[in-house]
Amino acid sequence: MSIVGSQPCSRIYLTVLNSIFTGLLILRCSMGNKKYEWYSDSARSLFESVKGRMQSLQISLAHLDYGPAARGGQERLVSALLLNCNRDTFTRLVVSSPDCGFITPSNRRSTHSILRLVLTPEQLDNAFASIRVLHLRNLFPEWTSTAYHNLVDLRLMGSCKINESVLVTILKMSPCLRIFHLGIPINRWDHIPTMDSTVELIDLEILRVVGDGMSIPMFQEKVEHLLSLISPGKKALSLFLEYQTRWHLEVLRNPFPVKHTRAFIQRANVVELHAERYPLAIVLASWPITRHVVLHQCIIRNTITLSGDINHNSPFPQSPLEALYLSNCSIPWMVSGQAFSGPWKDFAWGTNHHGTIGRMPNGRVRRQNASLCVQLD
Numbered sequence: 488m489s490i491v492g493s494q495p496c497s498r499i500y501l502t503v504l505n506s507i508f509t510g511l512l513i514l515r516c517s518m519g520n521k522k523y524e525w526y527s528d529s530a531r532s533l534f535e536s537v538k539g540r541m542q543s544l545q546i547s548l549a550h551l552d553y554g555p556a557a558r559g560g561q562e563r564l565v566s567a568l569l570l571n572c573n574r575d576t577f578t579r580l581v582v583s584s585p586d587c588g589f590i591t592p593s594n595r596r597s598t599h600s601i602l603r604l605v606l607t608p609e610q611l612d613n614a615f616a617s618i619r620v621l622h623l624r625n626l627f628p629e630w631t632s633t634a635y636h637n638l639v640d641l642r643l644m645g646s647c648k649i650n651e652s653v654l655v656t657i658l659k660m661s662p663c664l665r666i667f668h669l670g671i672p673i674n675r676w677d678h679i680p681t682m683d684s685t686v687e688l689i690d691l692e693i694l695r696v697v698g699d700g701m702s703i704p705m706f707q708e709k710v711e712h713l714l715s716l717i718s719p720g721k722k723a724l725s726l727f728l729e730y731q732t733r734w735h736l737e738v739l740r741n742p743f744p745v746k747h748t749r750a751f752i753q754r755a756n757v758v759e760l761h762a763e764r765y766p767l768a769i770v771l772a773s774w775p776i777t778r779h780v781v782l783h784q785c786i787i788r789n790t791i792t793l794s795g796d797i798n799h800n801s802p803f804p805q806s807p808l809e810a811l812y813l814s815n816c817s818i819p820w821m822v823s824g825q826a827f828s829g830p831w832k833d834f835a836w837g838t839n840h841h842g843t844i845g846r847m848p849n850g851r852v853r854r855q856n857a858s859l860c861v862q863l864d
């Protein structure tokens with residue numbers, strides 16, 4: 488069920504909706520910058536009737552270029568849905584906003600509050616307490632909220648910053664976390680991790696680190712910092728390192744630290760490594776990746792300088808690698824045959840992450856790599 492907040496709803500239309508949707512609901516609310524004139528008594532009656540069946544709530548906000556009346560309509564809508572929602576049913580919250588800020592109760596006066604709900608702190612905590620899946624972009628419940636407790640899937644994306652101590656506390660509140668995506672910057676890069684700042688996530692299966700709006704050295708610092716904080720269990724883990732900012736090769740000439748990244752992979756059961764637009768492949772020579780490596784748009788040049796603890800002479804791989812997928816990558820030392828040796832179960836140059844062979848960008852490159860492949864077609 489989708490709700491677009493710029494269109495009026497007639498009473499008869501709402502009555503029909505109320506009679507049709509009788510099971511669990513996934514509500515999607517797209518909130519534009521127009522006044523919520525449709526939020527009438529009949530609309531309020533609909534929300535009162537469906538909120539107990541709400542399993543998932545997805546909220547998408549527009550830019551804050553509207554007046555208090557429209558903003559108040561948005562806040563009343565979300566408040567009505569969350570108030571007295573069924574804690575046995577409501578388990579998933581997805582929120583996105585182009586502006587950074589927080590979801591707060593009405594009595595919280597903060598310059599960082601974007602969505603101020605007509606709820607008390609206790610009512611908001613009660614509504615959030617049953618959430619197990621939390622996907623957030625730029626708009627977050629307050630860091631002390633119960634929304635971050637007992638999660639199995641947490642995704643923090645956007646440009647807002649988070650302090651390391653806050654992040655550690657949040658992760659410790661969800662010891663059974665299976666999926667964690669981090670796209671927001673972490674404050675206090677110079678902090679040295681201690682036993683109290685490391686988090687055991689024994690059920691972790693997917694860890695995704697995204698860098699957007701930062702240089703590649705800053706992103707690698709973020710990767711190093713986060714991986715130093717997490718102690719995964721023995722479950723098979725897929726690690727995604729995605730750099731989504733345009734970068735220049737000149738910034739890669741300083742030493743490239745990988746100490747904590749390598750240590751994480753050595754202590755975790757990493758069965759898949761996915762790297763996007765990230766000069767990582769040259770470092771793989773010293774890492775015991777066990778199954779699959781996927782590299783997409785990774786441009787490697789000889790100008791990259793690594794820290795002194797990297798063994799450039801180590802064979803690649805140290806343990807049997809089942810599949811190596813390269814898509815739109817430029818790795819001269821690999822093309823010359825200096826780094827990769829078989830036997831491979833699957834080696835593909837110019838594939839997507841599903842392993843489907845795409846059009847080769849250059850026939851000469853394909854012929855040069857053919858000698859390195861057990862299976863290419």
